[in-house]
Amino acid sequence: xxxxxxxQLERYPxxxxxxxxxxxxxxxxxxxxxxxxxxxxxxxxxxxxxxAISNEPGRPKKGRSVEKLIDTLETFLGYRDTTTAxxxxxxxxxxxxxNYPNFQEMGLAVVGGFDTNPxxxxxxxxxxxxxxxxxxxxxxxxxxxxxxxxxxxxxxxQEAIDEAVQAGxxxxxxxxxxxxxxxxxxxxxxxxxxxxxxxxxHRLYDGR
Amino acid sequence: xxxxxxxQLERYPxxxxxxxxxxxxxxxxxxxxxxxxxxxxxxxxxxxxxxAISNEPGRPKKGRSVEKLIDTLETFLGYRDTTTAxxxxxxxxxxxxxNYPNFQEMGLAVVGGFDTNPxxxxxxxxxxxxxxxxxxxxxxxxxxxxxxxxxxxxxxxQEAIDEAVQAGxxxxxxxxxxxxxxxxxxxxxxxxxxxxxxxxxHRLYDGR
DNA sequence: TAGATTGTTAATCGATTAACAATC
DNA sequence: TAGATTGTTAATCGATTAACAATC
Numbered sequence: 487x488x489x490x491x492x493x494q495l496e497r498y499p500x501x502x503x504x505x506x507x508x509x510x511x512x513x514x515x516x517x518x519x520x521x522x523x524x525x526x527x528x529x530x531x532x533x534x535x536x537x538a539i540s541n542e543p544g545r546p547k548k549g550r551s552v553e554k555l556i557d558t559l560e561t562f563l564g565y566r567d568t569t570t571a572x573x574x575x576x577x578x579x580x581x582x583x584x585n586y587p588n589f590q591e592m593g594l595a596v597v598g599g600f601d602t603n604p605x606x607x608x609x610x611x612x613x614x615x616x617x618x619x620x621x622x623x624x625x626x627x628x629x630x631x632x633x634x635x636x637x638x639x640x641x642x643x644q645e646a647i648d649e650a651v652q653a654g655x656x657x658x659x660x661x662x663x664x665x666x667x668x669x670x671x672x673x674x675x676x677x678x679x680x681x682x683x684x685x686x687x688h689r690l691y692d693g694r
Numbered sequence: 695x696x697x698x699x700x701x702q703l704e705r706y707p708x709x710x711x712x713x714x715x716x717x718x719x720x721x722x723x724x725x726x727x728x729x730x731x732x733x734x735x736x737x738x739x740x741x742x743x744x745x746a747i748s749n750e751p752g753r754p755k756k757g758r759s760v761e762k763l764i765d766t767l768e769t770f771l772g773y774r775d776t777t778t779a780x781x782x783x784x785x786x787x788x789x790x791x792x793n794y795p796n797f798q799e800m801g802l803a804v805v806g807g808f809d810t811n812p813x814x815x816x817x818x819x820x821x822x823x824x825x826x827x828x829x830x831x832x833x834x835x836x837x838x839x840x841x842x843x844x845x846x847x848x849x850x851x852q853e854a855i856d857e858a859v860q861a862g863x864x865x866x867x868x869x870x871x872x873x874x875x876x877x878x879x880x881x882x883x884x885x886x887x888x889x890x891x892x893x894x895x896h897r898l899y900d901g902r
Numbered sequence: 903t904a905g906a907t908t909g910t911t912a913a914t915c916g917a918t919t920a921a922c923a924a925t926c
Numbered sequence: 927t928a929g930a931t932t933g934t935t936a937a938t939c940g941a942t943t944a945a946c947a948a949t950c
Contacts, residue, residue: 491941495896499888500873503848517907525873530943533909545749546908546949551828564895582790588848588871592891632898640711640796657898658889665708665733675894679885680711681704683800683867686883687772688703690865699917738919741933752926755934803932 490539495533499668500525502559508552517549565593570631574646576601576616579661583635584611592610619649626653633657639677640664647674699789700793705743708733710767716760725757755786773801778839782854783846784817784824787869791843792819802878807838827857834861848872855882 487549504525508516515614518532525532536550537543539562544550560566571589573580576599583589584599599616601607609616617625625631634650636643636658643662650658651672660666668674712733716724725738732739744758745751747770751760759781768774779797781788784807791797792807807824809815817824825833833839842858844851844866851870859868859880866882871889874881 491898492893493941495893496886496889497869499886499892503872503888519907520704526875529907531941533907534942537909544908547906548950549907551787563892564899569895569898578790578793578927579757582786585786586887588887592888593895633894657894659894662705664711667734673894675897676892677887677890678707679794679796680707680800682883682885684707684771685700685703685800686841686865686867686881687777687801688698689881689883690777691772701917727931736919737931739917741931742918745933745937752932755930756926 488618490538494535494538496538497527497570498563499557501532501535502563505552505555505559509556513552515545515546515549516555517544520549523622526544541566563592565591567593567635568595569657570629571596571635571657572622572625572629572631572655573599573635573637574601574619574622575599575636575642575662576603576606577637577639580635580637581611583637584614587600594633596635597631598625600625622649623653626650626655631655636660636662638662702743702746705735706747706767706771709743710771711763713760713763713767714833717764721760722880723753723757724760724763725752728757743803771800773799775801777801777841777865778837779805779841779843780830780833780837780839780863781843781845782809782827782830782858783807783844783850783870784811784814784819785845785847788843788845789819791845792822802841805839806833808833819878830857831861834858834863839863841867844868844870846870 487652504521505516512519518529521532522529536555540550540558571594573583573596580599584596589596596614598614599611600615600619600622604659606616607618632655634647634655634657636646637647640662643660644666647660647666647668649659651669656672658668658672660674660676663678712729713724718738719886721833726737727829729740730737743865744763748758779802784792788807792804797804804822806822807819808830809824810827814824815826840863841864842855842863844854846854848870851868851872852874855866855874855876859877864880866876866877866880868884871886
């Protein structure tokens with residue numbers, strides 16, 4: 487089967503965003519040299535990326551249909567399906583994510599939050615309830631929750647993730663800046679401020 | 695000169711976090727086989743990573759001094775210096791970042807926010823003022839701002855970044871889920887929810 | 903037809919892993 | 927000394943780039 491590298495997967499949302507802009511402008515087809523100019527990837531890479539997910543070839547001299555590309559990308563990225571998620575840790579960052587408007591169009595339905603702080607439990611944010619951690623298993627089962635977004639302080643991240651796994655959740659999106667371990671069958675993606683900042687700061691002070 | 699790949703730079707904060715835990719437990723030296731067990735990188739990679747930033751060799755049979763590693767990493771990552779930053783776009787996400795407690799220990803001093811919404815301008819969040827966009831140049835100059843954190847909606851990201859560049863800011867940390875362009879000499883790091891989510895969702899639904 | 907763009911195959915590049923002698 | 931761990935050099939692996947014939 488085709489495999490996709492992390493870098494490659496990370497590029498697809500940029501293509502989609504760009505193609506949607508083109509569609510809004512009424513552009514009907516797009517070629518890899520033109521994409522290359524705007525997004526800054528090489529033509530060859532763009533052709534490979536789009537070939538890997540398309541089920542029909544591009545047309546020499548024309549390129550590919552913007553509409554079909556959008557369709558293909560949205561399907562490939564799972565935006566046409568709904569993935570149910572909860573947020574564990576409803577501090578400032580967790581609350582911001584409960585309010586984040588873009589998850590829905592990405593097919594991610596955040597259905598609620600969890601916290602240990604009694605002052606937060608029972609509150610509603612953006613129409614979503616904050617529950618006690620003890621209710622996680624029950625909610626996860628009832629709502630078929632697939633993803634836990636971890637926004638607790640680093641020192642509680644492992645514990646929170648263990649409870650999510652215990653509750654039958656298979657996907658972990660970890661925002662806590664620390665290494666954690668998960669069982670073999672669990673998928674974890676670290677979304678790490680400190681890693682991203684390390685890249686920025688290094689490039690900034692390192693003369694390129 | 696030594697060069698560092700993005701992947702490599704992204705690993706360093708995980709090392710640092712782990713070594714700080716070891717230090718708290720009173721562990722004095724650490725070897726690459728042990729790090730490999732915990733962080734899940736290969737021994738060889740760990741040796742290369744640590745060699746690349748250390749100015750003295752590790753000791754056969756012992757490993758490296760935890761204290762020295764922490765010192766080296768904090769210096770390398772810029773945590774011992776202060777980099778001044780502002781947040782452009784003070785919606786939920788921007789406000790959460792104004793409140794984010796971990797930036798300080800990473801050497802990032804967020805000194806204020808900027809927005810176009812008159813209801814927000816003049817407010818204080820976590821002791822930091824929200825200014826009108828028109829004040830960006832003045833504040834950037836006065837406070838020697840090095841980094842602009844972009845948390846505006848995608849359609850305003852390019853505009854916000856152009857203004858940051860105009861204001862003399864050289865580092866852009868872009869949280870908006872869209873491609874933007876910057877002049878040659880400006881450093882940009884995209885921290886993109888949709889890219890990270892794409893990786894998670896693909897791995898989750900792809901039998902791996 | 904000519905030219906732009908495609909898809910494929912080969913070459914290059916860079917990062918990771920393996921092998922192993924050196925050393926405390 | 928023996929053994930664990932190091933640093934270095936070579937091999938492998940995977941991703942990106944280059945080259946080019948095919949095609950609309």
